[in-house]
Amino acid sequence: QVQLVESGGGLVQAGGSLRLSCEASGRTFSSYAMGWFRRAPGKEREFVAAIEWSGASTYYADSVKGRFTISRDNAKNTVYLQMNSLKPEDTAVYYCAKGVYGGTRARPSAYDYWGQGTQVTVSS
Secondary structure (H helix, E strand, O other): OOOEEEEOOEEEEOOOOEEEEEEEOOOOHHHOOEEEEEEOOOOOEEEEEEEOOOOOOEEEOOOOOOOEEEEEEHHHOEEEEEEOOOOHHHOEEEEEEEEOOOOOOOOHHHEEEEOOOEEEEEEO
């Protein structure tokens, strides 16, 4: 069993930054890709970013490319999402997820464990 706990969400003005963290339990963290997804009010869950098991490869949604950076520290069983130049449309609940595979994937079905989510609100 894997547990994922997100932190770092909050309220920020447009143009500001936040850093989300997701700490995972379990000794197999370093073997799998990790991803971040988000769900805005009234919208479907959408892919944000993913990082492969070693951290060498990353993948981003077009809407966040150049503004968000995903990284991981396998020694700490933690994945991060650095969010810069935030926009009101980034407002959502952000979820981290553990991948079924080692490589990056964008589809939710490629992830088998999910955190409870952390709220990010960007004011205009």
